[in-house]
Amino acid sequence: MLGELGQELLLAFLDADQNTAAGILVCVTTVIIAANFLADVLMAVLDPRVRLKGR
Amino acid sequence: MASNAATNEAFWRFLLGRLLIAALTLLAVSFMIYGLIELMPGDYAERELFRKYSGTGVTITQTEIDQVRAQLGLDRPFLVRYGEWLWHVMTRFDFGPAFRVETSVNALIGDKFLYTFVLVLGAMVFSYLIAIPVGIWVATRKSGWADGVVTLISYLGLALPNFAIALVLLMLNAFVFNLDVTGLVSQEFRGQPFSLAKFLDFLGHAYIPLLVLGWSTTAFQLQTMRGLMKDEMGKLYVTAAQARGLSGWPMLIKYPARHAVMPIVSTIGFDFSPLTNCPLSPRFWC
Structure with missing residues (x-):
C-alpha cells in the first residue's frame, strides 16, 4: 500500500530504474493535478466573485 | 441566453x-x-x-x-x-x-495505487462530511459545552500521532473484538484478481486506515470551518438575510457557509498529501 509504493519509488531511484520511478511519480502527479482542478471548479461554483474570463 | x-x-x-x-x-x-x-x-x-x-x-x-x-x-x-x-x-x-x-x-503499481487512492479519497470524503456540518453547527451554538467537546476531540486528533492511533485501533480489534486485522482484504482474497466481492471485502477492512488517515484532517478542517463560520456570522449580510426572514440551515448554507467553506475547498489538493508522502506513512496495512 502507501508505504510499499514509497519504498518502491526509493528503490527505483537507487537502482536507476527509470520506468518504475517515472511511472509512480506520473500516477501521483495525475491525482494531484485532478484534485487541484476539482478545487478550482468548486471555487467557481461556490464563490460568485470567481468568474471565468470569457473574451 | x-x-x-x-x-x-x-x-x-x-x-x-x-x-x-x-x-x-x-x-x-x-x-x-x-x-x-x-x-x-x-x-x-x-x-x-x-x-x-x-x-x-x-x-x-x-x-x-x-x-x-x-x-x-x-x-x-x-x-x-x-x-x-x-x-x-x-x-x-x-x-x-x-x-x-x-x-x-x-503490475507493480496497479492494485497498490488503486487501494491507496480509494483510501485517501475515502478519508477525504469522510472528513468533509463530518467537518463541514459539525463546524457550522458548533459555530452557531450559543452554549459552550458542544464547542468544548468538539474542540477536545479535534485536538486529540491533531495531537495524537497517526501511528499511535493505528496501533491502539489494531490492538482493540485484535484483542477485544477478535477480528482479523492483517491486510486490507480477507485471507481468501489474497492474490486473487480484482473483483467486486474483493472490493467489498476491502471496504469492510478499510475503516481503520480511514479513521487513522481521516481524524487529523477532519479535526483541522472542522476547526477551520468553525473559526471562519464564527467570523462570517457576525457580518452585516448575515443580519440582512435574517432581517429578510431567512433562518436556520437554509440561511446558513446559502450565505455564511458558502464563504466559510472556501479555504477548505481551495486546499483539496493538499489533502491528497498522504498519497505523496507515502514513505512516511504508517505501514501496518501493507
Missing part, C-alpha cells in the same frame, strides 16, 4: 487550457525523472550485476555489463528510450518493465 452561451464557452476554454497545462506538467515530470536518473553515474545493468555477484568473488567484465545492457535495451540513446516509454504510456497505458522486481510497472 446569450450570457449563458458565453459562460459555457468560457468554461470549455478553461477546461481545455487546464488539460493542456496538466499534460505539459506530466510531460515535464516524467522527463525530469528520466533525465535526472540518466545523469546519475552508472545504469541499471551495472547495479543488477553488482547485486547478483557482490560478495561472491566473481569478477564482472565489461562484456557482461554490455550484454545485460543490450538485453534490457539500455544501450540505446536516452531520447530513444524516453520516447518509446512515453509512446507506450500514451498509446497503451503501459509503463514498461520494472527491472528490479522483474515484472511490469503496471
Whole structure:
C-alpha cells in the first residue's frame, strides 16, 4: 500500500530504474493535478466573485 | 441566453487550457525523472550485476555489463528510450518493465495505487462530511459545552500521532473484538484478481486506515470551518438575510457557509498529501 509504493519509488531511484520511478511519480502527479482542478471548479461554483474570463 | 452561451464557452476554454497545462506538467515530470536518473553515474545493468555477484568473488567484465545492457535495451540513446516509454504510456497505458522486481510497472503499481487512492479519497470524503456540518453547527451554538467537546476531540486528533492511533485501533480489534486485522482484504482474497466481492471485502477492512488517515484532517478542517463560520456570522449580510426572514440551515448554507467553506475547498489538493508522502506513512496495512 502507501508505504510499499514509497519504498518502491526509493528503490527505483537507487537502482536507476527509470520506468518504475517515472511511472509512480506520473500516477501521483495525475491525482494531484485532478484534485487541484476539482478545487478550482468548486471555487467557481461556490464563490460568485470567481468568474471565468470569457473574451 | 446569450450570457449563458458565453459562460459555457468560457468554461470549455478553461477546461481545455487546464488539460493542456496538466499534460505539459506530466510531460515535464516524467522527463525530469528520466533525465535526472540518466545523469546519475552508472545504469541499471551495472547495479543488477553488482547485486547478483557482490560478495561472491566473481569478477564482472565489461562484456557482461554490455550484454545485460543490450538485453534490457539500455544501450540505446536516452531520447530513444524516453520516447518509446512515453509512446507506450500514451498509446497503451503501459509503463514498461520494472527491472528490479522483474515484472511490469503496471503490475507493480496497479492494485497498490488503486487501494491507496480509494483510501485517501475515502478519508477525504469522510472528513468533509463530518467537518463541514459539525463546524457550522458548533459555530452557531450559543452554549459552550458542544464547542468544548468538539474542540477536545479535534485536538486529540491533531495531537495524537497517526501511528499511535493505528496501533491502539489494531490492538482493540485484535484483542477485544477478535477480528482479523492483517491486510486490507480477507485471507481468501489474497492474490486473487480484482473483483467486486474483493472490493467489498476491502471496504469492510478499510475503516481503520480511514479513521487513522481521516481524524487529523477532519479535526483541522472542522476547526477551520468553525473559526471562519464564527467570523462570517457576525457580518452585516448575515443580519440582512435574517432581517429578510431567512433562518436556520437554509440561511446558513446559502450565505455564511458558502464563504466559510472556501479555504477548505481551495486546499483539496493538499489533502491528497498522504498519497505523496507515502514513505512516511504508517505501514501496518501493507
